[in-house]
Amino acid sequence: MTLTLRTLTADDLPAFQRVFDAAFLLDTQEDRLERWRDVFEPERHHAVFDGDEMIGGGGVQSREMTVPGAGPVPIAAVTSVGVKPGHRRRGVLTRLMRAQLHGLHEEGREAVAALWASEAGIYPRFGYGFAAQFARLAVPRGAAFHPGVSLGGERVREVSRDEAMPAMKAVYESLRPTRTGWLNRSDAHWGHHLADEERDRGGLTAYRYVLHPDGYAVYRIKGDWQERGPRSELHLREIAARTDEAYAALYRYVLDLDMVGEVQFFTASDDPVVHLLADARLALRSMQDSLWVRLVDVDRALVQRRYGSDVDAVLEVHDDFCPWNGGRWRFTVKDGTATVQRVDDDPDVVLDVQALGAAYLGGTKLTVLARAQRVREVTEGVLRTLSHAFSGDRDPHCSELF
Numbered sequence: 001m002t003l004t005l006r007t008l009t010a011d012d013l014p015a016f017q018r019v020f021d022a023a024f025l026l027d028t029q030e031d032r033l034e035r036w037r038d039v040f041e042p043e044r045h046h047a048v049f050d051g052d053e054m055i056g057g058g059g060v061q062s063r064e065m066t067v068p069g070a071g072p073v074p075i076a077a078v079t080s081v082g083v084k085p086g087h088r089r090r091g092v093l094t095r096l097m098r099a100q101l102h103g104l105h106e107e108g109r110e111a112v113a114a115l116w117a118s119e120a121g122i123y124p125r126f127g128y129g130f131a132a133q134f135a136r137l138a139v140p141r142g143a144a145f146h147p148g149v150s151l152g153g154e155r156v157r158e159v160s161r162d163e164a165m166p167a168m169k170a171v172y173e174s175l176r177p178t179r180t181g182w183l184n185r186s187d188a189h190w191g192h193h194l195a196d197e198e199r200d201r202g203g204l205t206a207y208r209y210v211l212h213p214d215g216y217a218v219y220r221i222k223g224d225w226q227e228r229g230p231r232s233e234l235h236l237r238e239i240a241a242r243t244d245e246a247y248a249a250l251y252r253y254v255l256d257l258d259m260v261g262e263v264q265f266f267t268a269s270d271d272p273v274v275h276l277l278a279d280a281r282l283a284l285r286s287m288q289d290s291l292w293v294r295l296v297d298v299d300r301a302l303v304q305r306r307y308g309s310d311v312d313a314v315l316e317v318h319d320d321f322c323p324w325n326g327g328r329w330r331f332t333v334k335d336g337t338a339t340v341q342r343v344d345d346d347p348d349v350v351l352d353v354q355a356l357g358a359a360y361l362g363g364t365k366l367t368v369l370a371r372a373q374r375v376r377e378v379t380e381g382v383l384r385t386l387s388h389a390f391s392g393d394r395d396p397h398c399s400e401l402f
């Protein structure tokens with residue numbers, strides 16, 4: 001049987017859901033589809049069919065992501081990729097990725113695609129680079145801050161979800177333009193991000209909402225009583241604040257909550273809480289990849305963000321999967337703004353498109369990729385300057401799974 005590929009319509013959603021559930025080894029929940037309809041863009045999803053049977057699919061959410069120095073830009077947020085068991089390793093994903101990336105290029109849509117990978121080995125072959133990581137953090141209750149920390153004088157209160165939502169949205173929107181990796185969030189996106197029906201909770205409590213005039217925190221509790229008393233886990237979902245004092249005050253609040261043994265949080269890799277603590281080792285951390293980034297069009301993508309220092313370098317880019325990116329590009333940054341031109345000049349740096357994706361948000365240093373033999377410097381000294389230009393003040397972070 002020959003395989004065919006096409007984009008979806010709204011009528012394909014039930015079949016698409018079955019593929020998704022089968023691929024992720026989930027029991028089908030008939031209403032899951034309805035829950036996702038408000039953020040589902042069928043025309044931006046592709047599926048592969050074996051005869052009449054849909055056997056694989058994947059799509060894009062039209063989102064914005066904040067990039068270094070330039071605020072939010074459109075990105076193709078790649079989502080819901082899966083191939084049914086029994087149909088794997090026959091090239092279905094490869095066809096889907098080709099249709100998606102080549103389509104973005106041909107239609108002149110988003111210059112950058114980003115995703116969370118279920119497994120880190122899947123996407124490098126399609127040109128995605130390891131662009132950001134998160135820290136899995138665990139801090140015991142009561143861990144003290146260093147003596148210089150000011151919490152300000154504002155009160156921190158727990159409020160209902162209805163009361164919290166408008167205030168959280170206002171804080172989020174005021175921070176978003178400067179926070180690399182943050183996504184735009186419609187009401188529907190907020191709904192999915194903080195989905196809180198019984199089945200979303202994984203056995204934990206409903207979300208609790210904590211407000212400060214300049215920030216918010218959202219958490220759940222996993223109850224636990226041990227012989228020495230209550231040792232519940234506080235699972236922090238998100239914390240955001242406009243000021244450093246508000247940030248410290250919100251952390252202090254969750255760290256001091258009675259009945260809790262430990263606060264756990266999937267947070268930014270450079271979350272300053274480690275340095276807020278008097279005893280930094282009380283914060284246990286382990287790192288894991290979060291965003292993978294793919295430059296769909298190298299020239300359009302590189303000029304979308306801003307850079308920390310001037311540079312003038314010829315990059316030789318290798319890109320087998322999207323060959324229009326291959327070749328030599330003169331990359332020049334003046335006062336933060338980049339220009340990119342195709343040239344025939346000798347290269348200063350040779351790299352795969354993955355490396356540019358990895359460096360794009362400022363989360364992975366090109367010098368580190370060179371030490372991992374993923375980037376090769378031809379002209380001595382250029383790589384250091386180039387790497388410095390790409391680096392940012394903050395590590396990129398995305399707290400939302402999409």
Ligand SMILES: CC(=O)SCCNC(=O)CCNC(=O)[C@H](O)C(C)(C)COP(=O)(O)OP(=O)(O)OC[C@H]1O[C@@H](n2cnc3c(N)ncnc32)[C@H](O)[C@@H]1OP(=O)(O)O
Nearest residue numbers: 023079080081082083088089090091092093094115118121
């Ligand atoms: C953004 C997201 O949604 S991430 C979620 C991705 N989906 C999942 O993890 C769900 C479970 N897994 C699946 O559905 C499938 O196994 C997929 C989608 C990962 C792969 O689909 P397939 O159709 O089997 O991939 P395809 O046959 O095109 O493989 C292409 C290449 O990738 C390799 N590959 C595929 N899956 C993996 C993997 N999990 N790890 C490492 N390599 C992989 C294949 O070996 C193949 O390599 P080759 O070209 O050297 O032969």
